[in-house]
Amino acid sequence: MERVHNFNAGPAVLPEEVLREAQADLVNYKGMGLSVMEMSHRSKEYEAIINEARDAAKRIYGLGDDWDVLFLHGGASLQFVMIPMNFLPEGKIANFIHTGVWSKKAMAEVKKLGKPVHIAASSEDKSFSYIPKTYQLSDNPAYLHITTNNTIYGTEWKIDPDVPKDVPLIADMSSNFMSKPIDINKYSFIYAGAQKNIGPAGCAVILVKKDFLATGATNLPSMLDYQLHSKNGSLYNTPPCFTIYMIGLVLKWIENYGGxxxxxxxxxxxxxxxxxxxxxxxxxxxxxxxxxxxxxxxxxxxxxxxxxxxxxxxxxxxxxxxxxxxxxxxxxxxxxxxxxxxxxxxxxxxxxxxxxxxxxx
Structure with missing residues (x-):
């Protein structure tokens, strides 16, 4: 059957070359006699797969040793609650620029934790048809959170926003992750569900500055602790193995395409x-x-x-x-x-x- 033109918002189109490579490896990965879906995540072969994906992500964005890359369950939606649990201490306020459904959902998770939210700017007054050009932070901001592309409303940040040096910038980049160069040094934490631009559903990719990571809470349930996942190379528990393998193939495709x-x-x-x-x-x-x-x-x-x-x-x-x-x-x-x-x-x-x-x- 001829492939259709797939304009779905996610799960979304994948490179045909990647699908064909995965197809060739599906039953017998690199002559091992088994699929990646059957492979132990503790094996040296799978460790090579996840490390290659991590290294490719760092190369594509030009990340140094001061950054870590994590591959976690739960997609972007789990990050809505993990971020405030890790990085919103008592006395601090989560700041958001509100540009649509996804920022609204992220703010709602903060509020469920009983923690304060400040809307630094919003485009709700015109049905989210634009990106706010100015914003006003609260006192004692823990971080400023933005959604860089709005899948539902069709808006996108064209310029990486400027923030004070002492205010971490956190970005949900789920629907424009790896779609263009960015000024990576303006950010402290970037997360993206894989199913838009870099793979099938089932995984969130997190880019985090190690000095920001070190400020996180340490008394959290294990599966919600970014520092624990970092210390274990995203292998604290069984990861979404096949999705990460597919992400690695897509990242290789991006590099081969020219970056x-x-x-x-x-x-x-x-x-x-x-x-x-x-x-x-x-x-x-x-x-x-x-x-x-x-x-x-x-x-x-x-x-x-x-x-x-x-x-x-x-x-x-x-x-x-x-x-x-x-x-x-x-x-x-x-x-x-x-x-x-x-x-x-x-x-x-x-x-x-x-x-x-x-x-x-």
Whole structure:
């Protein structure tokens, strides 16, 4: 069967080369006579797999020995509660820039712990259609938390924010992780669910400065203790072995592609195909985000009616393009153009959009 153009927001498209390599290794990994899914996580062979993934992540972002990379269960959502448990001591306040559903959920977990939250800035006043350009920290901030790309609303931080040197910057990068170069030195802690840009579901990747890690609480349940996971090389318990193996393959693919600069160049080209059609449609397609804050990863738009949107999604599927329905909270349409989406998929969608407007405009 020919592969479809997969615009799903996550779990999302993976590089075909990675899938084929995994397919070849699935039953008999490197001549070992067993699959990675059957391999002991305490074996030297699996230790090599997880170490190679960790080293690749550090190379791609240019991380030195002052950073650690963790692979943990629970996806990004578990980090919503682990972060305040580890890094929000008594007398300090968690600061957030509120840009949509995911920051709201992260704040809710802090509040469930009975700990204080301060909204330093918010775009809720305009239905999260923009990224706030200024913010006001509370007294005694423990950290500032941002969501760098908003999968549901289609906004993205284009410039790494400046924060005072004594305020750690924490970022949920789940939906634009490894999609472009960043100023890594502005951050203390970055986390991302794997299932958008770097692998299948089942794992969160954490990049953490070791000096920030050392400030964490030490009296936590073991599975919620970042320092314990770091000391054990993400092998305190049985990790999501196959997901980490797949992440390693995707990271190798990113390096072979040319790294983050080449990845970003391709992502910009894909997004331009689609945004150009929206902008030239005389209102038939209406973008939901101010142009300067449009995401390269999640392109959100509306048509003149819900009936037309449903027809658009149905006709696109008949033409081999899936996953274009907007999130249930906001409706409309959404094209997720993650790293692994081929350039020709975005081009084909843009051409379909033009033809659909001619037939229904």
């Amino acid at each position: 983050l600069a080449k990845i970003e160049e391709n992502n910009k080209a894909k997004a331009k195909y689609i945004y150009d059609v929206i902008d030239a449609s005389n209102g038939f397609y209406r973008g939901t985000v101010v142009p300067e804050d449009r995401s390269l990863m999640n392109i959100t738009f509306r048509l003149p009616s819900e009936e037309l949107e449903n027809l658009f999604i149905s006709e696109a599927k008949k033409n081999g393009m899936i996953g274009l329905k907007g999130h249930r909270d906001v409706g409309g349409c959404r094209a997720s153009c993650y790293n692994a989406l081929p350039l020709n998929a975005a081009y084909d969608l843009a051409e379909f959009m033009k033809n659909f407007q001619k037939q229904n405009g």
